[in-house]
Amino acid sequence: MIIDGSEKSLRKFLSDLPPVDQVGAEARAAMLATRSIKTSSKAWAIDMAISMVDLTTLEGADTPEKVKSLCAKAVRPDPSDLTVPSVGAICVYNDMVKIARTELDRIGGKSLPVAAVATAFPSGRASLAVKKIDTQDAIDAGANEIDMVIDRGAFLSGRIYDVFEEIRVIKEICGKKAHLKVILETGELVTYDNVRKASYLAMLAGADFIKTSTGKVAPAATAPVVLVMLEAVRDYFTLTGTKIGVKPAGGIRTTKDAIKQLVLVKETAGEQWLTPDLFRIGASALLNDLLMQRMKLRTGHYASANYVTVD
Amino acid sequence: MSDFEYANAPESKAIANISPSYGLFIGGKFVDPKKGKSFSTINPANEELLSKVGYGDKSDIDAAVKSARAAYTKIWSKMPAKERGKYLYRIARIMQERAREFAVVETLDNGKPIRESRDTDIPLAAAHFFYHAGWADKLEYAGFGNKPKSLGVVGQIIPWNFPLLMLAWKIAPALAAGNTVVLKPAETTPLTALLFAQVCQQAGLPDGVVNIVTGDGITGAALVNHPDINKVAFTGSTEVGKAIARSISATKKTATLELGGKAANLVFEDAAIDEAVEGIVNGIFFNQGHVCCAGSRLIIQENVADEVLEKLKKRMSLIRVGDPMDKNTDLGAINSKEQLNKIEEISKTGDAEGANRWSPDVKLPTKGFWYPPTIFTGVTQSHRIAREEIFGPVLSVLTFRTPAEAIEKANNTMYGLSAGIWSDKGAKVLWAAKQLKAGVIWSNTFNKFDPASPFGGYKESGWGREGGRHGLAGYLTSDSKVNK
Numbered sequence: 001m002i003i004d005g006s007e008k009s010l011r012k013f014l015s016d017l018p019p020v021d022q023v024g025a026e027a028r029a030a031m032l033a034t035r036s037i038k039t040s041s042k043a044w045a046i047d048m049a050i051s052m053v054d055l056t057t058l059e060g061a062d063t064p065e066k067v068k069s070l071c072a073k074a075v076r077p078d079p080s081d082l083t084v085p086s087v088g089a090i091c092v093y094n095d096m097v098k099i100a101r102t103e104l105d106r107i108g109g110k111s112l113p114v115a116a117v118a119t120a121f122p123s124g125r126a127s128l129a130v131k132k133i134d135t136q137d138a139i140d141a142g143a144n145e146i147d148m149v150i151d152r153g154a155f156l157s158g159r160i161y162d163v164f165e166e167i168r169v170i171k172e173i174c175g176k177k178a179h180l181k182v183i184l185e186t187g188e189l190v191t192y193d194n195v196r197k198a199s200y201l202a203m204l205a206g207a208d209f210i211k212t213s214t215g216k217v218a219p220a221a222t223a224p225v226v227l228v229m230l231e232a233v234r235d236y237f238t239l240t241g242t243k244i245g246v247k248p249a250g251g252i253r254t255t256k257d258a259i260k261q262l263v264l265v266k267e268t269a270g271e272q273w274l275t276p277d278l279f280r281i282g283a284s285a286l287l288n289d290l291l292m293q294r295m296k297l298r299t300g301h302y303a304s305a306n307y308v309t310v311d
Numbered sequence: 312m313s314d315f316e317y318a319n320a321p322e323s324k325a326i327a328n329i330s331p332s333y334g335l336f337i338g339g340k341f342v343d344p345k346k347g348k349s350f351s352t353i354n355p356a357n358e359e360l361l362s363k364v365g366y367g368d369k370s371d372i373d374a375a376v377k378s379a380r381a382a383y384t385k386i387w388s389k390m391p392a393k394e395r396g397k398y399l400y401r402i403a404r405i406m407q408e409r410a411r412e413f414a415v416v417e418t419l420d421n422g423k424p425i426r427e428s429r430d431t432d433i434p435l436a437a438a439h440f441f442y443h444a445g446w447a448d449k450l451e452y453a454g455f456g457n458k459p460k461s462l463g464v465v466g467q468i469i470p471w472n473f474p475l476l477m478l479a480w481k482i483a484p485a486l487a488a489g490n491t492v493v494l495k496p497a498e499t500t501p502l503t504a505l506l507f508a509q510v511c512q513q514a515g516l517p518d519g520v521v522n523i524v525t526g527d528g529i530t531g532a533a534l535v536n537h538p539d540i541n542k543v544a545f546t547g548s549t550e551v552g553k554a555i556a557r558s559i560s561a562t563k564k565t566a567t568l569e570l571g572g573k574a575a576n577l578v579f580e581d582a583a584i585d586e587a588v589e590g591i592v593n594g595i596f597f598n599q600g601h602v603c604c605a606g607s608r609l610i611i612q613e614n615v616a617d618e619v620l621e622k623l624k625k626r627m628s629l630i631r632v633g634d635p636m637d638k639n640t641d642l643g644a645i646n647s648k649e650q651l652n653k654i655e656e657i658s659k660t661g662d663a664e665g666a667n668r669w670s671p672d673v674k675l676p677t678k679g680f681w682y683p684p685t686i687f688t689g690v691t692q693s694h695r696i697a698r699e700e701i702f703g704p705v706l707s708v709l710t711f712r713t714p715a716e717a718i719e720k721a722n723n724t725m726y727g728l729s730a731g732i733w734s735d736k737g738a739k740v741l742w743a744a745k746q747l748k749a750g751v752i753w754s755n756t757f758n759k760f761d762p763a764s765p766f767g768g769y770k771e772s773g774w775g776r777e778g779g780r781h782g783l784a785g786y787l788t789s790d791s792k793v794n795k
Contacts, residue, residue, distance in 0.1 A: 024586025036320035
């Protein structure tokens with residue numbers, strides 16, 4: 001153990017982390033954005049990105065029918081081309097978990113995980129008791145992954161041990177039944193130093209994945225934020241031998257954006273992170289752009305948006 | 312899963328349009344050298360011939376200086392300053408319009424990655440013309456004395472590491488201040504200067520204001536020793552700089568000299584380590600380390616040295632070495648066989664003197680001139696690789712225990728061009744910057760250039776400054792007798 005679980009050891013560990021230089025981190029991310037990914041590497045990246053998409057609907061207006069059609073899309077993103085891989089997971093609110101799980105099982109998507117956003121998503125403003133019930137409810141409904149939000153208010157006011165404890169308790173509830181993704185909501189943490197601290201805090205508390213954002217706050221998964229988080233999982237692996245996943249979510253809408261994310265992964269955490277087990281992209285509109293670019297690469301022509309399904 | 316290997320992404324050469332031969336640019340026209348001699352310029356990445364360029368000797372230099380003198384006396388010194396500025400703006404805009412062409416030619420002739428010529432060299436070169444264009448009509452109000460005057464004809468000699476950018480550093484301030492120039496590009500990289508000559512024609516610059524004479528060291532010496540030049544501006548080795556200083560010592564010629572360096576890059580324990588590692592990489596591997604201000608001596612606080620070196624090695628393993636025309640290449644070709652031999656020779660002394668060499672596992676192309684990114688650890692102040700400028704992708708790593716020791720080691724060199732400081736503590740950065748004897752000091756960054764920022768060295772790194780108001784001062788005098 002690199003910390004003993006006490007508040008003192010957590011604080012010491014986090015305060016000993018090296019700082020992030022904002023200008024330098026942004027310059028590195030901008031340089032990596034100039035990588036030119038063409039032909040065979042683009043085709044590989046598109047398929048990899050599709051298999052990493054956490055296909056998401058998190059709207060007040062979500063209905064069972066909407067979720068079911070999303071499930072169909074997740075299993076067979078392009079009905080005209082069955083060589084297209086399935087996406088990484090479906091991501092929904094708690095009350096849609098059972099519907100999604102049942103539908104996926106029915107249509108041949110048994111291996112596709114269902115992720116539920118829990119712990120008073122997206123604000124995290126509820127008591128721990130409510131958050132525990134929220135999580136338990138999602139797992140009982142069949143969720144394979146829990147995307148929890150951290151209490152940003154607690155983090156920003158310095159009550160980092162409360163945040164740590166909360167993640168630890170939720171992880172206990174997840175146990176072996178569900179993977180835990182911890183949403184940092186980096187748009188509210190604002191500084192890269194905070195992003196680095198929160199990343200380590202989440203990993204130390206038991207996160208299987210660290211995730212940038214809820215998608216409800218801008219800015220979300222900016223390249224420098226993802227860079228800092230990838231550095232954190234890389235260094236955590238050096239320190240502990242454990243690989244933690246990273247999930248950027250929010251604002252990744254085009255194939256170009258997605259490929260830039262994969263370049264960040266390759267040249268920061270390394271190629272071993274280029275698998276849906278360790279990297280996911282939370283998105284909804286992205287999938288169709290990936291499909292259209294895939295068609296373009298295969299046929300040489302851009303198709304109209306009507307050649308891919310709306311959901 | 313297969314690997315995410317980047318497929319080849321080569322920039323197209325089609326735009327370059329390199330002519331099979333070039334004459335000398337004298338009096339606004341391309342003319343054949345008087346003796347009819349020429350020499351080859353090759354692509355250092357594959358040793359293929361790019362073009363034959365004219366070899367200028369003493370008589371050609373004389374013709375160029377005469378043409379520059381005539382243009383100075385009859386046109387350029389009489390032209391209203393605002394009009395001079397217009398020409399510089401026009402040149403800057405044409406350079407931007409033809410940026411892709413310049414970038415491709417630069418990369419082919421020099422061997423540097425297209426990413427760097429495209430994103431750094433060419434945009435900065437254009438920026439230098441824009442910046443100095445703005446100065447042309449404001450010289451009287453900038454504290455250069457009462458009615459500052461141009462010097463006359465300036466002889467300029469530039470190196471091969473940033474061919475077009477060094478041309479811009481030289482020509483833009485000279486013209487803005489009202490001088491005319493004869494410029495000699497480096498022997499191995501003449502092509503972008505000749506392309507620039509075409510830009511001068513396109514901009515309608517009066518004939519003779521800019522003259523470009525290609526050749527070698529003998530050509531350069533003829534320029535320096537020509538009796539009718541008023542100033543020498545040189546960027547290159549300290550050895551040649553000293554020779555120039557000697558040869559003009561009994562004349563009225565003035566000089567600015569940008570010479571060698573062996574910059575210290577200081578990493579303190581409280582630095583942002585990941586960004587410091589990026590800065591170390593940028594400091595020594597940018598442009599294959601062919602940078603006079605390269606951060607070639609990494610001096611790390613001993614208690615974070617292991618962490619920094621582990622991260623640095625990981626990062627170096629990601630450096631993409633190869634075809635400079637590939638848009639994903641990070642480290643290109645060494646500019647010439649001669650330079651490669653020099654890098655090899657000095658690096659071998661590192662092995663012989665007991666330093667530990669490390670390079671990532673890289674596959675170097677079989678043709679052309681290549682050297683892998685290399686670091687030496689366990690280097691001490693008395694090693695040759697800690698003292699001599701290698702001018703290649705070779706980093707010497709030393710350590711320090713206290714800030715005072717860091718400064719002592721950093722300043723213990725005959726050079727003083729640049730230095731880097733990595734610390735998250737503002738007070739420490741300011742303290743260290745005050746102690747360092749270097750002309751340019753970067754805080755938490757490295758190899759950043761801007762036309763407004765003066766550049767130049769202490770000690771054997773040179774005389775004078777280039778860029779900014781300080782750089783302009785080197786092309787002006789308030790003594791009106793100089794030009795008579």
